[in-house]
Amino acid sequence: MDKPFAITLDVGSSLVNKTGSWRTERPVYLDLMPPCNDACPAGENIQQWLYQAEDGGYEQAWRQIMLDNPLPAVMGRICYHPCQTACNRGQLDEAVGIHSVERFLGDEAIKRGWTVTVDIPASGQHVLVVGSGPCGLAAAYHLRRLGHEVTVVDAQEQLGGMMRYGIPRYRLPREVLDAEIARIVGMGVHVRTDTRVDDLATTMSEGGFDAAFLAVGAQVGRHTEIPAGDSARIIDALTLLQQASGDGEGPQLGQRVVVYGGGNTAMDAARTARRLGATEAIVVYRRTRDRMPAQPEEVDEALAEGVRMRWLSTIAAAEGQRLTIERMELDGNGFPQPTGEFEELDADTVVLALGQEVALDLLDGLPDVDVSHGVVAVDDNRMTGHAGVFAGGDMTVGDRTATTAIGHGKSAARRIDAWLRGSGSPGGARPALAAYERLNGWYYSDAPATVQHELTTARRVSTFDEVTAGLDEETALFEARRCLSCGNCFGCDNCYGVCPDNAVLKLGPTEYAVDLVHCKGCGLCAEECPCGAIEMVPETT
Amino acid sequence: MPLALFAEGEADDGRSLMYEVRLHGRGGQGAVTAAELLSVAAFDGGGWAQAFPSFGSERTGAPVAAFCRMDDRPIRLREPVLNPNALLILDATLLHLDGVFAGLRPDGIVLINSARQPDELGLGDLTGRHPDVTVTTLDASAIARRHLGRPLPNGVMLGGFAALSDTVSIEGVLQALRERFRGSTGESNACAAQEAYDTVRLTREATVDA
Amino acid sequence: MPEQLEGSVAVARTVARCRPQVVCAYPITPQTHIVEGLSVLVREGSLAPCEFVNVESEFAALSVAIGASATGARTYTATASQGLLYMAEALYNASGLGLPIVMTVANRAIGAPINIWNDHSDSMSQRDCGWLQLFAEDNQQAVDLHVQAFRIAEELSVPVMVCMDGFVLTHAYEQVELPTQEQVDAFVPLYQPRQVLDPQAPITIGAMVGPEAFTEVRYLAHETQLRALEVIPRIGAEYAEVTGRPGGALVSAYNMTDADIVVVAMGSVLGTLKDTVDELAADGTQVGVVGITTYRPFPAAAVRAALADAARVVVLERAISPGVGGPLTADVRGALAGLSTEIVTVVAGLGGRAITRPSLRAMLLEAGRGALDLLTFLDLDLPQIQRAQLTGAGR
């Protein structure tokens, strides 16, 4: 029947009223740079793979990691996780355990035998990779995925570089390392171990290589002049760790071992000494704890295993089993200065862990590759002075960590690929950072961080078994779901729900659009978006 | 019942100099206050003025209009302003709203709060239809932000209008602002209006010379 | 000294100078600015002693006013439209008890359909509730009528409505000269209630009156209304002396000399009518304007006198009695009983529709040609009506 004039209206007849004309600003959906992604030296899209892990998509999440980092199980153990330092959740309650979830995914991949395929047709170009540490392996992996033929050469008899010979098994079990290396090699990477490259130029021309990537790392322990009598037993930290890396017994160091140095290698040397029977492992370091290059958690774990520290001390002389230690004091700008006070310290062995240097002899044939401060100089395409010769990892400028090395390997591979194919250099603009202030913390459930269990101290000190356990699936899932998904929509429907004008449309489970015909620009969607993925942008006047 | 119970009045023959202004803004931007202050400024200047809002229930953000009528004799008229002599547009996002320029007199003047030049506002069809309509822009929001800390353009626009029409003086506008907003707000509104006045005078002289 | 003020603010300040002791406030557009203005004056102490009571409805507003007035306090309130009707029972109660309450009615249409804009259907619907009804043409008159209303109410002991057009006057900023406190104090003496609740002299107010005396009560009320026709002009004249401004008249007239048509109207439309009439005079058509200031009691004699020479009268209505026509026309027709004057009704500006000079000109010219029907709706949207009739939606 017809409605009375004017006093009775049809349902929803207000749609013709374009309240959009009220707007002075409009909501825009963004994909901001989550702080964890921004901080990850390997350039992983952490927010994205956590998002996939959250609903149990572990394989999908693992494949997302593998787009950037071919060694998730290794990284899940030895990376110093700067992502967690940057994690916004740290300001809400506690940072998300990204590290432990990455390890879970890496282990899951090994357990389930997930593999990665090469989908780009062969380019017909062959790249030489010198060094099979994290940097060389990452480069090899990415170059293979980009369709190039790759040969990895390493002086050692096994691949892995510092991961195998510099990091003890209790931090990185060999079966995990071997599994992830095998997966890379399984992609058709040619391998030549026990092969030292002395003359890169000839090696390249003879092998018909179209480009070379140098990733020899910094394997040479730095020495210092300790006036030492002949009987004193001094050993280099890398040599100790290398000898102890096999399954066999490892060197005899005696009861009292002094480790000279304050970096991660010094910590590993001291902890390895404890495992080789040393009842006393003392780290002598010339400055104070807060200035140690070692990662704080490495120092904590060493202390937990009974390693003792002598700050502000240097070794002035070593005579037989007697060391002369000089006390130091820090001057105005934090540099240690001798005090002239001396003490005696008994030691069966002294382990030198004073940093490592790069062996650069392979560059002799390439005069145009210049070196400064003991590392190879590269341009922003990671290319050295010599065309076609690229470099990365500890042998170039940058943090000397495995993750940074992987980051160099990935970016080098992409630039080598671009160089070989003559296409422009990859990489777009970085989106703005998703800062904590943008987030609306109310919507996240209260959830304390989960804890990774550790072996009891007794067992830790007596074996090389892995100290830190991984997370079981349920805990890993819980931890992944603590992610705030900073600056990236995760489909919580808040915008769709809180719009007073019903002007946000839900196109799909995690897909929304603004109906600009009706949106008044009140800003409620932006304010109530838990992860700050919506911004109000002024209308153009 | 004596006849003298009602007062006798005569018809008035002279033509009045009525000048009508329509202000466009959004609910909460002070368009109605601006119309009222314009009428106070005209009254202080010795004339008669009448201001009234577009009677309705406009909400915060909704487009709203307000009117001010000025004359040299008492105003009795109670009809809406149908053919304004001047338009003050407090929010440039209203420009493409239909009806904003409705009924504008052919020789009308338009002052728009915008950081851009008049020809950059896509008003081709308006100036096309009415060649001698003068359009001036003034970044009132920026001036207001500098003086008041908030982009409240209403007082600033009145300063600009005083430079475009002699129906109201800048002194009248400043006095009206100081009376309405006591203390520092009044003072900063007045300074903002003065800056707007000087700015528009400059642009007007510039266009006149060009 | 004249000021440029909003109508509501001018009324609020003037009412405050009349020193009401109880003000009842309930919000309803378009009168609310008046009670808001009074709330500030009370709160900052410039109107004291005065109890400003925020009540929960218009029925409560007038109920509180009745209680206060019956206790001898000068009492004021303001309302509009639906609110006036929500207090209807109390309107008759107040007039029945002869309580001299003064109330502003900001004229606004009555729903359904709900409408917040200006017309006279609210006060028209209560034209026989026993309150006096004064209609202001502009804010100056509104201010002046409020002062006189207190004098008139308290002298006659009868409640008075001062009606002013909602939005058109209440929200219009224009030049107004407020009577000073001294002028008001001189003009409006202390309130001497006719009857008051006082333990010192207890009385029963509002007894139940049966058939034996009810008619007499109504006769006396009728007589009081008629006496108002004499009191209002007298008080108006006295007000003119005190302030130098014209006081409240029963009716006003404009451009009457040799006008062959006269239009009768109430409220703010009179201003637009006068401008229209000036234009017509310039083109040689003489139209007179009669404004009704006092609508209740209806000044029949004054209207008859004013329209005596008019051959043709157009009554401009701002309200409609469905199925009948214009309420004001009925009163005017009564006043001209026996004369051969041709009277037509034009209903205009219902629910806030603008009444413009072009429409009035066309209508008055048509009236001049004697071509107007008995009842016309000005600016009626005929196509809309035909569409509604076609679909039977016209009910």
Place this chain on the structure above:
Amino acid sequence: MTTDVKFYQVGSFAVGNRLLSRDLRTVQSEETRANALTCGHRACRGCGEALGARYALDTAIEATKGKLVVVNATGCLEVFTTPYPESAWQVPWLHSLFGNAAAVATGVASALRAQGREDIRVVAQGGDGGTVDIGFACLSGMFERNDDVLYICYDNEGYMNTGVQRSAATPPAARTATTPAVGPEPGNRFGQGKDVPAIAMAHRIPYVATATVADLHDLEAKVRRAMELRGARYLHVLVPCPLGWATESDETIKIARLATQTGLFPVFAAENGDVVDVTPIRHHVPVDPYLEAQGRYAHLFAPSRRADVIARIQAEADRNIVRYDLLGRRGGT
């Protein structure tokens, strides 16, 4: 009222959650929600009442499988949704008058019962003015008769349609146009106002509950529970008003949340006059941040800070915390 949710990132705090099963999400998260109040209405930017109305009615429609009739008192909600020729409603809707929505709703319910169509349920709704002031007599009448009506009051603590005047729901010290911030006791007076949920409970009607637009899950659960019951039910929803409270248009939900987390607006449910469920405060905060964010309390902070008045408001919050055990110290219900 939250079920034991295995930890899911935003759990049941957000409107939806792709990790949660459908039934643990809200009606508002569904693509098929009724949108009882749709686009094009003329509410101010960031209007809490527009949000509260859609939240409540969409759930009521789902709970009654679309068989719902709504009676609406005069007020903002009625004005900004039905300006001829545009209506934003998608339900059968009748505008009563300002003070009689409850009675008109009783009429609708009685007619439905007479026609044997009691499967169709009735909602009466209005603002605080139309409910606690002018419509209070009719409301009490409807309660007393226990008519089968769910009355929803959208409380924005003042008459906002007419330009922010005081109502009996206006909180103490708040500035309105009829309680200006001038004189010795600026803003609304202490010791006045009505606690309507408590008065409703005194009628011992089957269900009384309070809710806010900041907790959608709680609001929907209460509407659903109300629809399970017959007889008179009352839902009192806090809906902040950017215009009246002088807050930013994007802070409406944050302000409602602060109202609950300070204890100033207790969130609970009662059946037959007895409290059966209280929503505990999650992050307790003092009243200061709540007051400071609202221009209607600006006079408590400038020109000088009125610690005395703020303390009295804090006392009101603390009283509610004790009375409804909002911090769950008494082991909670």
